Amino acid sequence: MNKMKTLAAGAAITIGVATAAHADCGIAGGNVSVLANDFPALHAVVGKAEECASSTVTFSKNHTTEHRDIQVAAMTANPSEYTTAIVANSSVVPLLNGGLIRPLDDLVTKHGQDLKKNQLITIDGKIMAIAFMANAQHLVVRKDILDEVGLDIPETYEDVLAAAEAIEAAGVMEHPFAMLTMSDWNLGEEFVNMYLGHGGEFFKPGTAEPAVNNEKGIATLNMLKALVEYSNPDFLTYNTGVVAPIWESGNLAMAQMWGSSMGQLLDNEGSSAEVVSGTLPVGAMTVAGGTTPASSLWWDGFTIAANISDEDAEATFLAMLNGISNEMVMEGDNNDRAVWLMDAYKPGIAAAGIAATAAAGAEPYPMLPYMGLLHGAFFAELPDFLQGNESAEQTLADIEAAYITSAKEKGFLQ
Amino acid sequence: MKHKTFFWFIMPSLAAMLLFIAMPLVSVAIQSLFVEHDQVLVEVENCTPFKCESSVAVDQEATAALREERPLGQFNALGTYTNRSHLAFAEVREAWNASGSLYDFGAQLMNLPFYKALAFTITYTAVVTPFVIVLGLAIALGVNALPQLVKGPTIFCSLLPMIVTPLIGSLILFWMVDADGILGAALQRIFDDDQLSLKASHSLTWIMLIVYGIWHSAPFSFIVFYAGLQTVPQETLEAAQIDGATRWQRVRYVVVPYMTPLVVFITLMQLMDNFRVFEPIVGFSASAKATSLSWIIFNDLRGGDIQLFGSAAATSLLTILGVIVLLMPVLIRTWQEFGRKVV
Numbered sequence: 141m142n143k144m145k146t147l148a149a150g151a152a153i154t155i156g157v158a159t160a161a162h163a164d165c166g167i168a169g170g171n172v173s174v175l176a177n178d179f180p181a182l183h184a185v186v187g188k189a190e191e192c193a194s195s196t197v198t199f200s201k202n203h204t205t206e207h208r209d210i211q212v213a214a215m216t217a218n219p220s221e222y223t224t225a226i227v228a229n230s231s232v233v234p235l236l237n238g239g240l241i242r243p244l245d246d247l248v249t250k251h252g253q254d255l256k257k258n259q260l261i262t263i264d265g266k267i268m269a270i271a272f273m274a275n276a277q278h279l280v281v282r283k284d285i286l287d288e289v290g291l292d293i294p295e296t297y298e299d300v301l302a303a304a305e306a307i308e309a310a311g312v313m314e315h316p317f318a319m320l321t322m323s324d325w326n327l328g329e330e331f332v333n334m335y336l337g338h339g340g341e342f343f344k345p346g347t348a349e350p351a352v353n354n355e356k357g358i359a360t361l362n363m364l365k366a367l368v369e370y371s372n373p374d375f376l377t378y379n380t381g382v383v384a385p386i387w388e389s390g391n392l393a394m395a396q397m398w399g400s401s402m403g404q405l406l407d408n409e410g411s412s413a414e415v416v417s418g419t420l421p422v423g424a425m426t427v428a429g430g431t432t433p434a435s436s437l438w439w440d441g442f443t444i445a446a447n448i449s450d451e452d453a454e455a456t457f458l459a460m461l462n463g464i465s466n467e468m469v470m471e472g473d474n475n476d477r478a479v480w481l482m483d484a485y486k487p488g489i490a491a492a493g494i495a496a497t498a499a500a501g502a503e504p505y506p507m508l509p510y511m512g513l514l515h516g517a518f519f520a521e522l523p524d525f526l527q528g529n530e531s532a533e534q535t536l537a538d539i540e541a542a543y544i545t546s547a548k549e550k551g552f553l554q
Numbered sequence: 555m556k557h558k559t560f561f562w563f564i565m566p567s568l569a570a571m572l573l574f575i576a577m578p579l580v581s582v583a584i585q586s587l588f589v590e591h592d593q594v595l596v597e598v599e600n601c602t603p604f605k606c607e608s609s610v611a612v613d614q615e616a617t618a619a620l621r622e623e624r625p626l627g628q629f630n631a632l633g634t635y636t637n638r639s640h641l642a643f644a645e646v647r648e649a650w651n652a653s654g655s656l657y658d659f660g661a662q663l664m665n666l667p668f669y670k671a672l673a674f675t676i677t678y679t680a681v682v683t684p685f686v687i688v689l690g691l692a693i694a695l696g697v698n699a700l701p702q703l704v705k706g707p708t709i710f711c712s713l714l715p716m717i718v719t720p721l722i723g724s725l726i727l728f729w730m731v732d733a734d735g736i737l738g739a740a741l742q743r744i745f746d747d748d749q750l751s752l753k754a755s756h757s758l759t760w761i762m763l764i765v766y767g768i769w770h771s772a773p774f775s776f777i778v779f780y781a782g783l784q785t786v787p788q789e790t791l792e793a794a795q796i797d798g799a800t801r802w803q804r805v806r807y808v809v810v811p812y813m814t815p816l817v818v819f820i821t822l823m824q825l826m827d828n829f830r831v832f833e834p835i836v837g838f839s840a841s842a843k844a845t846s847l848s849w850i851i852f853n854d855l856r857g858g859d860i861q862l863f864g865s866a867a868a869t870s871l872l873t874i875l876g877v878i879v880l881l882m883p884v885l886i887r888t889w890q891e892f893g894r895k896v897v
Contacts, residue, residue, distance in 0.1 A: 209855075233859060234859055259603065260601065261600075261601065262599070263611055274603060314748070325857070346610065348610075372733070373749060373753075374732070374754050376843075498604065509595070516853075516857055516858035527756070545637050546865065549634060549637075550589075550593070550860065551592045
């Protein structure tokens with residue numbers, strides 16, 4: 141019994157020492173408080189940043205999928221409730237619109253020697269966020285099923301339609317295809333992706349006037365409708381949480397999903413060996429003879445709140461730098477949790493789709509102050525068309541009308 | 555009770571109501587009359603990990619100055635109420651002029667978000683409320699006739715749908731009606747149709763939401779009626795029995811008239827609750843087929859990256875107006891009865 145106690149005490153001391161060794165992030169003191177989305181890659185980053193906590197550095201974190209909805213209110217407060225918010229292309233926009241995050245140029249000059257140029261998100265010449273991972277939607281296929289019907293890996297959405305038809309005709313699967321078409325933000329994102337693939341512009345250049353009611357918009361709608369014909373009739377309830385288990389159960393042959401979900405599809409949990417060995421992430425498809433992939437590129441990065449003291453800002457910056465350090469990437473299985481932008485990252489099979497999509501020249505999701513409003517109009521009006529209740533022209537007119545109404549309320553249009 | 559005593563007695567709840575209900579309502583009403591300042595936009599050069607491109611951003615300093623000057627934004631009067639997201643006067647007029655028939659007009663009206671939501675909200679309220687009252691009374695009569703020994707457990711089980719949190723209740727049902735769920739698969743087997751999906755069909759989704767609403771609210775009216783049944787005078791019932799009244803006649807001519815005030819009470823509560831239907835739409839992911847006024851408010855505030863406070867405030871007030879209109883007949887009746895009693 142005594143031995144056990146000694147052992148336990150020994151272990152405790154070792155852990156204590158280990159923590160102390162990790163804790164030196166060069167922070168004199170201050171508060172670090174993180175608001176972040178809730179998925180494994182961000183847990184890895186924030187967990188590593190938390191190791192900077194010490195007797196002089198207080199650390200708190202809030203991982204929540206509701207982060208977008210609370211960030212503006214929480215950071216408008218003075219002092220801000222959070223010293224940093226981890227954001228993406230779209231969720232950084234409300235913070236920029238409200239002037240709630242500070243330029244990081246000074247901090248980058250002082251501490252950011254190890255950051256790569258492409259990690260610096262600059263708006264109007266000022267560094268506003270530090271990116272650490274990339275994400276994109278792309279196709280994932282079951283190679284074994286495609287082999288079974290004697291087809292190559294699709295490269296365009298026209299190929300996907302043909303393959304889906306062949307798989308259905310061969311009686312292999314009833315609904316071989318799925319994309320993230322839940323009638324919320326997800327569905328809007330599918331329209332954005334497909335429209336970018338058609339080479340469309342969302343707004344008249346330099347203005348907040350919508351410009352989606354055109355031939356490309358109609359082609360986008362028709363392609364989306366053609367695709368969901370091969371999807372389960374419940375497709376309007378499909379988000380990642382629904383599609384991933386269906387994939388793992390072996391009931392899908394092709395799906396358009398987030399690159400960050402590939403880890404889940406390719407691990408050995410929740411799926412049979414047959415499904416896992418056949419699962420192959422490929423790049424995003426092109427469409428209608430275009431060369432731009434029908435997908436948008438996303439980054440995740442951290443920002444620093446405007447309404448905090450400079451001391452807290454510096455402490456937070458240093459802690460987050462520790463969070464996105466090369467050591468974090470090399471720890472445990474962190475390498476495979478995301479497509480990291482840091483040097484230590486070794487791309488694995490799970491990252492192949494994102495890498496291919498970026499290499500093929502996909503467009504970044506537009507970081508425009510009013511893009512969120514148009515995105516909202518997409519998913520509000522699309523279900524009517526996809527369910528066959530109205531024409532493509534009517535839907536596009538509705539999208540523009542809905543957007544104009546909300547843009548007027550927000551002061552983007554007069 | 556003396557007026558002064560009465561005042562001190564209700565003071566705390568009155569203060570709480572003023573502070574947490576009346577004042578926020580006033581604030582919402584004021585906000586609904588304003589829209590944001592014209593945003594000052596500037597051309598900027600943005601760089602991301604993928605590329606640099608010229609883009610547009612909000613000019614912080616200019617916007618801050620505008621906000622400082624008039625924190626509420628621009629006065630818009632009732633503009634938000636009449637825009638396309640709400641009452642859509644211009645669109646309705648246009649639809650009326652352009653449509654050849656009433657049916658055509660109705661179809662165009664259903665293309666506007668507010669009227670689409672109103673259609674479901676009213677249908678839901680109109681169907682669920684009477685069903686809940688009749689079903690609740692039937693369960694109460696049934697339970698009341700049970701032997702004492704099984705009454706307790708039966709009451710508990712009958713209350714379960716109300717005890718379960720609405721969101722959880724709807725999620726459980728949502729998974730059960732999935733094509734691979736126990737109810738969904740059973741329906742497919744019964745109707746011998748692989749394509750049958752409660753989630754995919756417009757009308758089946760409405761029916762599913764309405765059935766869920768009845769299932770969820772029936773216990774409320776049951777427990778109120780059950781309590782009421784305990785106070786029905788036994789002498790009158792026995793007298794009716796001696797006069798040769800059947801069980802049905804006793805219910806129809808003794809119990810139901812005695813319960814009228816409770817029916818009014820439940821109708822009031824149910825009209826209010828059902829008009830604000832929300833959780834099942836989220837739980838069943840049904841927003842593509844059925845939206846309600848409350849769901850529109852939620853979507854304005856939580857649907858995307860940018861929150862539309864003015865729009866949400868306008869819909870909130872229109873919802874309150876709707877509830878008042880719905881309750882008017884019941885309230886007038888209660889008031890008249892009150893007047894009769896006083897005289």
